[in-house]
Structures are given as structure tokens and as C-alpha cells.
Amino acid sequence: MCYSAQIQADYRRNVKMFGAQMDIREFARLFWERAEGSKAKIPKAMEDAFREPQTDDERQIRTFIERYNVEQATRVE
Known part of the structure; x- marks a missing residue:
């Protein structure tokens, strides 16, 4: 199992728990x-915790994640 799968860093789940x-x-x-x-x-x-953003802050985080992923894909290509 990969490290990411072992880490359960879901913001909403932690707040609830x-x-x-x-x-x-x-x-x-x-x-x-x-x-x-x-x-x-x-x-x-x-x-992944921000895959389906529900608040403005979460949407902003999703934007940062997407920006980073696009830049990494461009760099690798």
C-alpha cells in the first residue's frame, strides 16, 4: 500500500471525528x-480531501492543486 493510501488526511473527516x-x-x-x-x-x-470542494476556501485549495498539477505535467513533458 502506498504512503498516500496509508495517510488519511481528509479535512472534513478529521473535523467530524x-x-x-x-x-x-x-x-x-x-x-x-x-x-x-x-x-x-x-x-x-x-x-484528494479537496477533490469535491464545498466552501470557498476548499475551492481555492482545489485551484492551487490543479495549478500545481498542470505545471508538473508541463515540466515532465
Whole structure:
């Protein structure tokens, strides 16, 4: 099993499970920094948590993820 599959980094699930509001803006900052060229390694499972965004913050994170993925595909090609 890959590392991403082992990490269950679903933001909504963690909020529900622990009853705490995690700072979604920290997620946004992390994904923004990576989209801007940071070498941050983010597990795919964490990206998958924002596959179906429901809030404006989550939609912004999804945009950063898509931007990063397009840039990586271009770089590899």
C-alpha cells in the first residue's frame, strides 16, 4: 500500500471525528506555497480531501492543486 493510501488526511473527516475546527487557511497556505514553487511534499490523500470542494476556501485549495498539477505535467513533458 502506498504512503498516500496509508495517510488519511481528509479535512472534513478529521473535523467530524475530533469535533475541532482545523485551520483550513493553513491547508490553503501549504498548497499555495507549493503552487508557487515550494518543494513541499504533500500526500495524494491530502489532495484528494479537496477533490469535491464545498466552501470557498476548499475551492481555492482545489485551484492551487490543479495549478500545481498542470505545471508538473508541463515540466515532465
